[in-house]
Each structure stands twice: as structure tokens, then as C-alpha cells.
Amino acid sequence: xxxRRDLLKGLGYGALAASMPGISLASAETDSRLVVMILRxxxxxxxMLAPYGEPGYSGLRGQLALAPPGxxxxxxxxxxxxxxxxxxxxxHGLYQENQVLPIHAVATPYRERSHFDAQNLLENxxxxxxxxxxxxxxxxxxxxxxxxxxxxxxxxxxxTPLILRGSEAASSWSPSTLPDAxxxxxxxxxxxxxxxxxxxxxxxxALESQDIAGDLSSSSRRRNKLRQSKEMMQATARFLKxxxxxxxxxxxxxxxxxxxxxxxxxxxxxxxxxxxxxxxNDFKQAMxxxxxxxxxxxxxxxxxxxxxxxxRGTDHGTAAVAxxxxxxxxxxxxxxxxxxxxxxxxxxxxxxxxxxxxxxIFKGVLADHLDIDSAFLDQKVFPDSGSIAVMDGLxxxx
Amino acid sequence: xxxxxxxxxxxxxxxxxxxxxxGDLKSINEDPKSWxxxxxxxxPRLSHVFSVLDNSADILVELEKARELRRQEKxxxxxxxxSPKSYGSTVRHYYMQQTTARYVSATSTDYPFHERLVHFWxxxxxxxxxxxxxxxxxxxxxxxxIRPNISGKFSDLLLxxxxxxxxxxxLDNQRSVGxxxxxxxxxxxxxxxxxxxxNENLAxxxxxxxxxxxxxxxxxxxxxxFARALTGWSVGGGxxxxxxxxxxxxHFRKDIHEPGxxxxxxxxxxxxxxxxxxxxxTDLAIHPSTARHIASKLARHFVADEPPVSLIxxxxxxxxxxxxxxxxxxxxxxxxxxxxQGVFGKYKTPEDFVISTFRAFEYVPQNVRTTFAALEMMxxxxxxxxxxxxxxxxxxxxxxxxxxxxxxxxxxxxARKVGKRSDPLELAEFVLGPALGQYSRSSIARAxxxxxxxxxxxxxxxxxxx
Numbered sequence: 001x002x003x004r005r006d007l008l009k010g011l012g013y014g015a016l017a018a019s020m021p022g023i024s025l026a027s028a029e030t031d032s033r034l035v036v037m038i039l040r041x042x043x044x045x046x047x048m049l050a051p052y053g054e055p056g057y058s059g060l061r062g063q064l065a066l067a068p069p070g071x072x073x074x075x076x077x078x079x080x081x082x083x084x085x086x087x088x089x090x091x092h093g094l095y096q097e098n099q100v101l102p103i104h105a106v107a108t109p110y111r112e113r114s115h116f117d118a119q120n121l122l123e124n125x126x127x128x129x130x131x132x133x134x135x136x137x138x139x140x141x142x143x144x145x146x147x148x149x150x151x152x153x154x155x156x157x158x159x160t161p162l163i164l165r166g167s168e169a170a171s172s173w174s175p176s177t178l179p180d181a182x183x184x185x186x187x188x189x190x191x192x193x194x195x196x197x198x199x200x201x202x203x204x205x206a207l208e209s210q211d212i213a214g215d216l217s218s219s220s221r222r223r224n225k226l227r228q229s230k231e232m233m234q235a236t237a238r239f240l241k242x243x244x245x246x247x248x249x250x251x252x253x254x255x256x257x258x259x260x261x262x263x264x265x266x267x268x269x270x271x272x273x274x275x276x277x278x279x280x281n282d283f284k285q286a287m288x289x290x291x292x293x294x295x296x297x298x299x300x301x302x303x304x305x306x307x308x309x310x311x312r313g314t315d316h317g318t319a320a321v322a323x324x325x326x327x328x329x330x331x332x333x334x335x336x337x338x339x340x341x342x343x344x345x346x347x348x349x350x351x352x353x354x355x356x357x358x359x360x361i362f363k364g365v366l367a368d369h370l371d372i373d374s375a376f377l378d379q380k381v382f383p384d385s386g387s388i389a390v391m392d393g394l395x396x397x398x
Numbered sequence: 399x400x401x402x403x404x405x406x407x408x409x410x411x412x413x414x415x416x417x418x419x420x421g422d423l424k425s426i427n428e429d430p431k432s433w434x435x436x437x438x439x440x441x442p443r444l445s446h447v448f449s450v451l452d453n454s455a456d457i458l459v460e461l462e463k464a465r466e467l468r469r470q471e472k473x474x475x476x477x478x479x480x481s482p483k484s485y486g487s488t489v490r491h492y493y494m495q496q497t498t499a500r501y502v503s504a505t506s507t508d509y510p511f512h513e514r515l516v517h518f519w520x521x522x523x524x525x526x527x528x529x530x531x532x533x534x535x536x537x538x539x540x541x542x543x544i545r546p547n548i549s550g551k552f553s554d555l556l557l558x559x560x561x562x563x564x565x566x567x568x569l570d571n572q573r574s575v576g577x578x579x580x581x582x583x584x585x586x587x588x589x590x591x592x593x594x595x596x597n598e599n600l601a602x603x604x605x606x607x608x609x610x611x612x613x614x615x616x617x618x619x620x621x622x623x624f625a626r627a628l629t630g631w632s633v634g635g636g637x638x639x640x641x642x643x644x645x646x647x648x649h650f651r652k653d654i655h656e657p658g659x660x661x662x663x664x665x666x667x668x669x670x671x672x673x674x675x676x677x678x679x680t681d682l683a684i685h686p687s688t689a690r691h692i693a694s695k696l697a698r699h700f701v702a703d704e705p706p707v708s709l710i711x712x713x714x715x716x717x718x719x720x721x722x723x724x725x726x727x728x729x730x731x732x733x734x735x736x737x738x739q740g741v742f743g744k745y746k747t748p749e750d751f752v753i754s755t756f757r758a759f760e761y762v763p764q765n766v767r768t769t770f771a772a773l774e775m776m777x778x779x780x781x782x783x784x785x786x787x788x789x790x791x792x793x794x795x796x797x798x799x800x801x802x803x804x805x806x807x808x809x810x811x812x813a814r815k816v817g818k819r820s821d822p823l824e825l826a827e828f829v830l831g832p833a834l835g836q837y838s839r840s841s842i843a844r845a846x847x848x849x850x851x852x853x854x855x856x857x858x859x860x861x862x863x864x
């Protein structure tokens with residue numbers, strides 16, 4: 001959509017002019033890409049990565065228990081204790097290529113069971129709901145954002161989620177079937193917003209995103225959910241691959257709160273896992289060679305109860321699974337300080353006990369993948385988290 | 399000569415209402431506060447657009463028929479084409495019909511403050527249309543449980559919302575079974591390994607979202623006890639021997655209710671059956687934590703993202719003193735000085751931006767398909783907040799760059815489509831009066847076409863805020 005580029009240039013946005021193909025500099029220091037995908041609603045970690053080797057597993061999980069590897073509809077074997085849910089065929093293959101690193105029994109510092117507080121804390125990076133007004137990923141941008149005012153990060157949504165909100169510039173984008181506004185009107189709106197920082201900054205960010213997204217934003221009707229999310233994954237890849245475009249993206253996915261009839265090898269949760277698996281596959285394909293410098297972190301606010309509830313589902317729990325994947329990940333192994341499922345080992349007698357702080361994983365990725373200084377991580381990105389170690393070795397040594 | 403429009407008039411119409419229509423500012427200019435307060439009394443504001451809609455019980459029966467038809471067809475002819483009236487299209491039919499009614503009412507009502515309160519409470523007790531069969535019920539929930547109860551006691555509103563089949567289905571309570579109930583004991587004898595029991599979803603969200611608030615001082619044990627008390631709160635239906643209650647209506651299933659007393663927030667509830675959870679809800683409805691939770695939400699919704707503590711205090715006191723009388727609460731809000739400070743305390747939500755645009759154009763949409771799609775793209779698909787927490791109430795949650803860009807694209811299109819022939823400056827005078835700043839005024843005045851002028855008006859900071 002060249003006219004938008006003209007519009008930006010005409011208004012004196014030198015940074016964007018510099019992003020014209022041919023004269024752009026591939027900024028080497030931020031060549032690493034990071035995608036954080038938030039599964040909202042508490043995805044069931046014990047279904048994602050099931051401890052089939054645990055003696056109590058199938059008894060506790062009852063109707064929701066997944067069959068052991070090698071049987072009909074059985075788990076996809078990772079080792080003698082854990083198997084991936086049978087829906088994760090792409091991830092299983094990628095695990096064999098050492099590009100998937102599942103981490104079990106992780107949790108944020110939050111120990112209550114409200115989705116909304118838990119998500120707030122997962123995104124604000126403190127130990128309290130409402131503990132910060134901005135998101136940890138936004139704070140992590142400070143050493144990455146250069147002086148040109150270009151955004152390093154983008155939320156694939158109409159509105160920026162908390163994790164990416166804050167004083168560092170970050171953009172947002174989602175597909176549109178609305179008719180384009182004409183250039184002259186946009187020019188006048190920019191002028192109209194001149195004295196209002198709230199509107200001016202947002203319009204500027206939106207115009208820059210439009211410039212990269214180009215014809216993606218006018219693609220046709222999207223009825224089918226999976227196709228819709230496939231387009232979202234492809235758009236994410238397009239942003240991350242654009243020279244001088246964003247290097248960090250946040251994607252959200254909803255509907256993981258499986259209180260009722262969650263199913264086992266088949267059923268509603270199995271379908272959601274299949275879509276997730278296929279979306280991640282789409283994203284890898286769309287990234288092409290840039291996949292090798294990419295990390296995707298798939299996280300959720302908390303886990304679900306070990307036992308089945310009264311309605312063939314699970315209620316809010318504590319520890320869950322985090323998945324790291326990408327060409328830059330040193331995978332093909334599982335990280336877990338496995339607490340076990342005996343009643344005495346459960347948190348409050350009902351949930352998988354957390355043995356690893358999710359911040360430790362985020363810190364490991366930010367330190368080794370994006371070269372962010374560990375003191376900065378301890379103090380600014382995750383305030384007062386000096387006692388939470390930066391997890392080493394998540395990223396492949398090159 | 400007519401009196402110039404007062405700033406309070408603009409605040410009344412835009413901050414407390416759904417946006418001025420041409421003529422509105424003039425007609426309420428004399429006494430904007432009374433104009434607001436008068437909307438709270440008098441006959442129930444039930445517009446005819448709602449009276450023609452099917453009620454939720456009939457809808458649930460229709461849906462069950464459609465589901466049964468689907469099952470039969472699946473059994474009989476696996477390869478043949480689907481019936482013309484599938485389950486999905488039945489759901490969509492109701493969803494669109496109810497959504498249309500909502501926007502017809504919002505864009506044409508003479509009681510916009512009343513309508514705002516309906517929207518506020520409907521969002522407080524959010525049921526989200528991304529889970530079946532909620533799309534078919536979200537509007538009827540609003541019209542049956544919320545609309546008739548917004549000016550009475552909060553306890554009545556609370557009970558109506560929690561007993562509505564849509565709420566019970568949304569938060570999975572219909573099949574939550576007491577482990578010591580008759581049914582569970584019988585089932586335990588027959589199939590000892592098949593586990594039926596509690597689902598704590600509804601109990602938790604009532605405490606966290608509908609009443610006390612997340613810091614309201616309850617524990618996991620309170621959640622579990624409350625879930626026990628709520629067992630049996632279900633929806634009538636079923637077939638043959640399993641048939642119970644009136645299909646599609648609230649039904650208390652004694653056979654799955656957990657017997658015995660429960661302790662919640664240190665108080666024992668010894669009531670039997672349905673009265674037990676009713677007793678708990680009645681107490682929760684007037685609890686000081688509930689008062690503060692509701693007061694904060696109301697102040698944040700109408701006045702400012704960070705409302706003055708003094709205002710929250712006033713509203714909390716009113717709530718407690720009146721035993722949760724909602725009309726007293728709204729009156730305290732309207733009478734509070736803090737509620738009239740500044741003209742631009744709030745950034746409109748996408749929905750209220752769209753509604754206020756239609757009101758400015760005196761346009762009442764008869765088919766909301768395109769409006770639905772536009773709202774979806776701005777991040778606020780009708781009745782679909784995505785979680786029981788409802789839509790957020792702060793600019794930082796709505797202020798995404800992309801969302802603003804969608805507002806701009808939509809304004810540009812709608813100005814051409816429905817804004818025809820309006821003079822932009824005259825319209826600006828009609829809907830913003832003295833609130834329109836000089837800078838925006840001259841930008842609009844210099845527009846190269848009427849369409850462009852209207853677009854500039856709609857996207858102007860003054861129109862986007864309230």
C-alpha cells in the first residue's frame with residue numbers, strides 16, 4: 001500500500017522512509033525474534049503434557065486420562081514419564097528435531113484462582129495483581145527500542161494487552177474488512193490529532209503497521225475460525241520478517257477454561273490443541289528461514305485441578321505447562337522438577353504443585369535470546385526478582 | 399434568544415447517556431440533572447422492540463429441537479445434505495434478532511441513561527456469546543434478568559441474574575452435583591468409578607465478579623461451600639424419565655442438591671434446598687465488600703478511569719445505608735459533584751462510539767450485520783466480552799492503535815453511507831455544543847467535502863471522549 005508510505009514520508013517520518021526496501025539496514029542486534037502466545041482461561045497442563053508414567057495418573061484423571069503411548073489414541077511419547085497430547089503431531093515432530101522444549105509444573109507467583117488476577121500478574125511481571133501498571137514485555141523493550149522511535153513490538157490484536165502496555169512504544173494490528181480511509185482524510189486526521197498525544201501516537205503506530213501489513217488488511221471474509229487464526233499467524237510472520245519491522249509479537253488465544261466436558265484424546269480440548277498445533281505449524285512455515293532465529297513461548301495463567309470435577313471437566317488449579325519452541329530453542333528435552341501426583345505432593349491437596357517460577361523461564365529467554373542484561377531483568381523487567389534465577393541453556397548456542 | 403447550551407447539558411447527554419441526537423441538547427438544557435433522574439422512575443422502559451422477541455425458555459426448547467433433529471439426521475443419513483434449518487443457523491437467527499433489538503433501542507431511546515444502566519449491569523453479569531448456546535440467549539438474558547431489575551434492590555437483580563438459565567448454562571452449574579446428594583449416592587452404588595460431583599465455576603464468579611470482588615475477603619473454602627449450596631440450581635428439560643421442571647426455565651433439582659448446612663464467611667446456612675443459596679446471595683448482596691465493589695465499578699464506568707476516592711466512598715455509603723437500593727445509588731452518582739468535573743473524563747468504548755454516531759445521524763439500524771462486523775473489528779463484538787469478567791472500563795484497555803484505526807476506517811465509511819446531507823459544523827454544534835474545541839472546529843470547517851467533515855467530527859477527540 002504505497003500511498004500510506006507516502007503519507008508517512010510526507011509528514012516527515014524519517015524512520016519510516018528508512019524502511020523503504022533497498023535502503024533498510026537489517027538491524028543485527030535485534031535479529032532474534034520472540035513471540036509470546038498467551039492461552040487465556042487456564043490451559044490444562046496435565047492434558048498438554050501428561051505424566052502417563054506416574055502411577056496415580058490414570059486413576060486421578062479418570063475419564064480425562066489419556067492412553068499411554070503406542071496405544072489407540074495414545075499420547076505421543078517424549079520419555080518414560082511424559083507424553084504430548086495426541087493432537088500435537090506437529091509439535092511432536094519438531095521435538096524430534098530438538099526445537100521444542102516443554103517445561104512442566106511452572107507457575108507465576110500467584111497462588112489464588114482468579115483468571116483475571118492471574119493473567120494480570122502473568123503480564124505485569126510482579127508478584128501481585130495490579131503490582132504494576134505496565135507489562136513486563138514492555139519494560140523489556142527499553143534496551144531494545146532504538147532512538148528512531150520505531151516500535152520493536154506488536155500485539156496481534158485491536159487493543160494492546162497489558163503485557164505490552166507501558167511507556168515504550170508498541171503497536172497493534174488485526175485484520176480489517178472495512179473500506180480504507182482515503183489518504184487526504186488520513187492526512188487531515190493526523191493534523192487534527194496534533195495537539196492530543198493519546199490520539200496522535202496511536203494513529204502514528206497504526207499507520208506504520210498498515211504500511212507493513214499492506215494488502216493483508218483487505219483480505220476477504222473470514223468465517224472459519226481456524227482459517228482466521230492461520231491468517232493471524234501468517235500476518236505475525238510478515239511483521240517479524242519485515243526489515244526494520246517489529247521483532248517481538250504477542251498473540252492471544254481464548255477459550256481454555258474447560259470446566260465442562262473437556263474430553264480426552266478427542267473432544268473440545270483435543271480440538272483446541274489441534275488448532276494450536278496447526279497454528280504453530282503455519283507460523284513456522286510462514287517464517288521460512290527466519291524461524292532459525294525465533295523463539296515462541298506458549299504460556300497460560302495457571303493450571304487446572306488434578307482430579308476431574310463433577311462435570312467431566314477440571315476447575316481452576318495452580319501449576320501448568322509452558323512450551324518453548326523455535327529454531328533458536330535448545331529443545332528435544334523436558335524441563336521439570338516433577339513434584340508427583342500423590343495427594344501429599346499436591347498443592348492444597350488438589351493442584352499440581354509449582355516447582356518452577358515462570359519468570360525464571362522468561363528471564364532465560366530475554367537474557368540469552370535478546371541479550372538483555374540480567375541486572376535489568378532482576379530490577380526493572382521483573383521487579384525484585386533477584387532471587388529468581390535466570391534459567392540458563394534454553395537458547396541454542398550458535 | 400435561546401439560552402446557550404450549558405456544559406452540564408453536554409455531560410448529561412454524552413457521559414451519562416448514549417450521545418446527543420440533534421435537538422437533544424436544546425431540550426434538556428434547562429435542567430440536565432432532572433432529565434437524568436426522571437429516567438429512573440416512571441413506567442418500566444420496555445421498548446416494543448423487546449416485547450416481540452422470543453423468551454429464553456422458548457428459545458431453549460427450539461434449540462433442543464434443532465439439536466434433536468441433528469442427532470436424528472446423523473443417525474439416519476450420514477452422507478445426505480444437512481437440513482435447511484440447522485442448529486447453527488437457529489442460534490445465529492436469535493443472536494442477530496436480539497442484537498438488532500439492542501441497537502434499535504439504544505439508538506432510538508428517549509431514556510439513554512436508563513439504557514446505559516442496562517448495558518452496565520448486563521456487562522457486570524457478563525455471559526459471553528463465545529460458548530454455546532449463549533449467542534442465542536445473551537440478549538434475552540439482558541431483557542429478562544437485567545432490564546426489569548435495574549432500579550430496585552441489588553439483591554433482586556443478583557437473584558434474577560444467577561437464576562437465569564443463561565447464567566446457569568454459561569457457568570456450568572446445571573450439572574453440578576452434590577457428592578452427598580441422592581443422585582450421587584445412587585450413582586456411586588451402581589458405578590463406583592464414575593465420578594460425578596461439584597463444579598465450582600458459578601460459585602467462584604459470583605464471589606469474585608458479581609458480589610464481593612476479588613479482594614472481598616473470601617477463601618477457597620468459601621468457594622467450595624458456596625458451590626455445594628448452589629447444587630441443584632439448574633434448568634428444566636430432559637426426556638422421558640429424566641424430564642424435570644419446565645423446559646428452558648429455572649428448575650431446582652432436589653436430587654442433585656448437596657444436603658446439610660454450609661459455612662460461608664464465618665456464617666452457617668442451615669436452610670434446606672434452594673433457600674440455602676438464596677440466603678447466601680441475599681447476604682452477599684448487602685455485604686460491605688459488595689457495596690465497595692459495585693460503587694467502584696459504577697464510578698469507573700461513568701466518571702473516570704481512576705475515579706475520585708471521595709466519590710467511591712459516597713456511593714459505597716449510599717449502597718450500604720440503603721441496603722443496596724439501586725435507584726438511591728444512581729441518584730447519589732448524579733448528585734455527586736465529582737461526576738460533573740471535566741468534559742472528557744472517559745474514552746468511549748467502541749460500542750458507545752458506534753451508538754453515539756448513529757444517534758448523531760438519527761439513524762436506527764434495522765439490520766445489524768455490518769455493524770456487528772465493524773464492532774468485532776474494533777474489538778467489541780456484541781455480547782462477546784470473552785469472559786465472565788465482561789468488557790473492561792478503562793481507556794488503556796480500549797486505546798489500541800489498531801482499534802483507533804478501525805474507528806477511523808468505519809467513520810469514513812459511515813459518514814458517506816448514513817451521514818448524507820448533514821452539515822458537519824451544524825451537526826457538531828448539535829451533538830457537542832460548547833464542548834467542541836476551536837481547533838477541531840476549524841479542522842472540520844476546512845474539510846474539502848461534507849463526508850470528510852463528518853469523518854473529522856466523528857474521529858475528533860471531543861467526539862471520541864465523553
